Amino acid sequence: MMKAQLARASGDRGTTPVLPIVCLASGEMNGLADLYIRRLHAMLQAQMVRPFKLHCYTDRQRDLPGTIEQHDCAAWDVFARHGEHPTLRKLALFDPERVAFDEFLYLDLTLVIRKPLEPLVEFALQHPAALLTVRDWHHPGSNSSVMRIRKGPLHAIPAAYLEGRRYRQLIPGDQDYLNEAARDLGLTSLIEHFPDGMxxxxxxxxxxxxxxxxxxxxxxxxxxxxxxxxxxxxxxxxxxxxxxxxxxxxxxxxxxxxxxxxxxxxxxxxxxxxxxx
Known part of the structure; x- marks a missing residue:
């Protein structure tokens, strides 16, 4: 229901459902984490037409505007245990027990929103794939800096990690794990990419x-x-x-x-x- 409503969304803020937008902040990022979250929120406010809510999943309480909703994700450290790469925490985004939205847009903190996002968001919400990612610029597979995620069988990916499955990673972190796990679990057909250049x-x-x-x-x-x-x-x-x-x-x-x-x-x-x- 939510997906259909969002796909039909227009510029009318009175009737358009609020789009959940998710970011993830772990640690202090050299003292810049709070700054980057605030910058992301300001860019979204300037470049989004439809109503949205920024949800920050964070391992600590941060000094952020009340319009940004903070969610405790300290327990997500289970995805980066034993000295493994910290970005593996992003695997938790596919776990419906940890992120409850039926559909949401995920954005990294280290990016610049250059112009109004409505065409990108409209494409994302209308696309039937369970997961939309960016085609990686250097290696085959997905880049996870911008994702539209829906609840569904992709929860098998974080479950595989917690069960102890490990895969070869050319570059340590969530992206290679996501690509290899999807291939191993037969989920690649559920993953598509934003058009190149977006x-x-x-x-x-x-x-x-x-x-x-x-x-x-x-x-x-x-x-x-x-x-x-x-x-x-x-x-x-x-x-x-x-x-x-x-x-x-x-x-x-x-x-x-x-x-x-x-x-x-x-x-x-x-x-x-x-x-x-």
Missing amino acids: VISYKQTNRIGRKYPAQARKMIHDAFIVKFHGRPRMNTVFTPMQRLLRSRLEAWLYGQWKSPIPLDELRAAWLVESVRH
Whole structure:
């Protein structure tokens, strides 16, 4: 019922069901966790048409606006035990006992929402797949930075982890486990991807821009979300000194006096002022 209602949603906030949007915050992330949650919430307020509620699953009480609902997920540490990669906690998102929504959108904290999300959200809610992810930029399979998740047989994936099943992981963490477990459990047909270009990698786009600056600028222009993975993160890339040093380095290395990435535009999107939704 909820899925059908959301798929028919229009811009009428009086009748459109509230869309649950979920993020996950574990630890302090070098003291930046609360900042990133607040930034994500502000971007959503600026770029979402339909009503939404941001639900932060966190291992500690955080100093956040009351409009962000906090859920205790300290028990999710069971998914990153024995020194395993901390992102394995994301497997709990597929457990209906831990996240009770019938359908929700998951967003990493380390991303920039560049423009209104309605086309991405509408695509996600209308798509029949149990799980929508981003096609990974470097390896076959799924990238879990943006996901639309529905209750269903994918609960077998966290169950497999808790039962002790382990799979080969090229890169330790939830993504390779998700891909390998889905293959082993016969669930790959339930997983599809957002159209290429809706969610892009900052690193990959920057590398493309060294040879093809016009292509990189178009990728940024067309994208709804720009994901920052690894280093650098947004809080360093967007500082005036970093932008100056980056532009001079690129001019020296690649002969480009203008960065192929419109950093000022991305910075403005990340630092958008919070508004009351």
